Amino acid sequence: MKGGTPMMRRMQVVSITVLAVAASVHLILPGDPNAQDLLKAFEGPSLPHPFGFDHLGRDVFLRVAHAAPRSLGLAALCVVFAYVVGIALGMIAAYRGGFVEAALMRLVDLLLAFPGILLALLLAGFLGAGPGPILLGISLGLMPQFARLSRATAGQVLAEPHVEAAEMAGFRTTAILRRHVLLPVIRSTLPIGILSIGGAILSVSSLGFLGLGIRPPTPEWGAMISEMMPYISEAPVQLAAPCIAIFLSVLAFAHLFTTERSTAVAGRPS
């Protein structure tokens, strides 16, 4: 996070603020995001209800706020899961070499050969909408990049003399991997890990939009968008609110680690 121009640093501060506010604002808001008042359906924005009410008379601002920790948290969880499994596989592959390495990397290649969101879509669709299948589907899609990258780094580190010395001194495998390999691997993969949270948010909300994500009426940005799509002319503000929420949070993650090339890997285009 260090380095970069003052402009970039300012963007990072803004990003962190946006994300912190998004993740915590529901705590101070009174009211139930699923409470319906049909008389207020499609009521426009007002000061206590800045985004108005949806087709069932639910407060859209409240729903967007309550969806935030869920969408952000689920996306972050997907990345954490993919990251831990990915670097573990990558390190094991690099350390063992030979057949294990070949088998693991073929598996990773196989996952990579599924285009985009297809795997997540199939898993979420077949296993039923819910956080579990979404988590599994999205993290399987994210895992290969971490595995490949960490295998490359671990391979380089393992060839260095100090690791060889540790091996000859008789340290156990786990100790060597933990003490000498883990840190360089994390250093080389963490920025991409954080960047891909943005992509994961996109995937979570894409699944929600397709009707394969978190089940309604639980507020979720993607599902809110597809609910409001039929009313695009009657309720533009109510539709725009979750759209802007997705856009801002993805943008915020893209700017957490801005470097010259980083935006090129800011998650999969969706």
Added chain:
Amino acid sequence: MIVGRLAQTALVALTLVTMCFVFVHTLPGDTALRIAEARGGSEFLNVGKAREIAAEEGLDRPILLQYGEWIERIATGDLGMSLVTRQPVASELWNRGQNTLILGIAGWLASYLVALPIGIYAALRPHGWVDKISSFYCVTMASLPSFLMGIGLISIFALSLRWLPPAGFRSWEHLILPAATLALGLSAFSIRLIRDTVREVNGAFFITFARTKGLTASAALRENGSRNAAIPIVAFAALQFAAVVDGFIMIETLFNFPGLGDLLVSSMLSRDVPMVMGAGLVAAVGYGLVNLAADLASLALDPRLSQRGQ
């Protein structure tokens, strides 16, 4: 390399087929009952009807036998019948696939028609206004999911201005908005890559040499640089077809465009497994073939690769 790609695509296809088979047989509830419900609606549901369907679809035989037959049938190109419409899956895929192909090619070509001139111009005039605006555009668009862009375009061009139809596919006008959505999303990534690549090649020593030889800047880039710059761009252009797969699933659903993505999602929601499998297979195999084509194109452009590879 070619054999590897083909084997990998075949493996992906096999995984997909197996996944579908496993899911059919592990889904909670009785498959036959669900099919009966999907066909006739819940009011006409009864056990007799479910048994009839079970016998008809072969759902009452041993699992391994069913798996063997499942693989065999698909390997011979028989994708079966839709559980909902009872039409052959293959013919539906053919119709929908053509629409998706038209949409994908239109969006993809449009994105490069826009991205190539902008990217090259931005590279030749670094820090000029085209460069600045385009890099702002790239960063912003990269964070904007395609369906949000689509919603924006619908509300401007279909609802406010009423220039274009918002949904469906009956004439070429219906193609414009979804293709534009796809193109805008893709160009956000390709403009940046094209700019970086052209800039890198333009700074290479052989360009400097060509300039000292007396060629003009544009001639030097055209004669000596274009092939070098084309290598990563072509490789990336193919990678972007993965994004097209994501894109067409979302965009077709949004625009109600009768293509493979829309088919995939709607049949997923109605649990029409043969249709899901068919659409998934076409997407995965298509993706594999595009990657293969990209490999071949890279080989043709860059003879160094074939020497290194073999």
